[in-house]
Amino acid sequence: MKLTTKGRYAVTAMLDLAIHASDKPISLADISERQVISLSYLEQLFSKLRRQGLVQSVRGPGGGYCLSRGAESIFVAQVIEAVNEAVDATGCRGTENCQAGSRCLTHDLWTDLSDQIHSFLNSISLASLVKNGDAQASSQGQIRQAHAAELLNFVSE
Numbered sequence: 001m002k003l004t005t006k007g008r009y010a011v012t013a014m015l016d017l018a019i020h021a022s023d024k025p026i027s028l029a030d031i032s033e034r035q036v037i038s039l040s041y042l043e044q045l046f047s048k049l050r051r052q053g054l055v056q057s058v059r060g061p062g063g064g065y066c067l068s069r070g071a072e073s074i075f076v077a078q079v080i081e082a083v084n085e086a087v088d089a090t091g092c093r094g095t096e097n098c099q100a101g102s103r104c105l106t107h108d109l110w111t112d113l114s115d116q117i118h119s120f121l122n123s124i125s126l127a128s129l130v131k132n133g134d135a136q137a138s139s140q141g142q143i144r145q146a147h148a149a150e151l152l153n154f155v156s157e
Contacts, residue, residue: 007085009037010045014079017055018071018126025057025064045083052082071130077122087121089113 016031028046032039046065049055054074055065067074080087090110091098098104 003080003087004085006045006083007080007087009035009041010049010083010085011076011079013037013042013045014049014054014067014074015126015129017065017067018074018130021067021071024062025066027064030064048083049079052078054078054082067126070127072125072127074126075122076124076126076129077118079126080121087114087117089117 012035013031016035017026020026020030028039028042031037032042046055046057050057050065053068056068057063057065077087086093088094090107091104092107094111094114096103096107098107
């Protein structure tokens with residue numbers, strides 16, 4: 001079982017959005033710069049997140065994205081599912097044809113593990129991650145690194 005880049009980036013981008021939430025929308029370009037995620041990839045992810053009702057888009061100058069509801073009511077499992085990711089520990093994707101078309105001996109074990117992981121991720125809200133000091137500190141460190149890189153580029157020109 002592996003959470004792909006799509007799921008990881010979606011959660012990272014949503015957490016960034018929650019951390020930097022304010023009265024005005026956050027541009028994907030800002031998230032892209034802070035999190036070093038391709039802008040075009042973020043556009044694809046946010047299209048899915050918008051269709052699932054997790055974010056709202058604002059068009060025009062000063063536009064961008066904002067959370068569709070409070071960060072306390074958006075859970076990591078919802079974000080992962082919104083981008084069509086599945087946290088599934090079974091080798092058969094739940095079809096029970098694990099071993100030569102039949103159910104394997106350990107199918108229930110892996111199904112139970114998948115359920116536990118889903119329950120765990122469904123218990124973690126974006127707000128709880130924002131309250132975690134590590135997320136805030138990491139975000140601030142990334143901003144400082146981006147500003148330092150800009151300064152170095154300016155000085156070297």
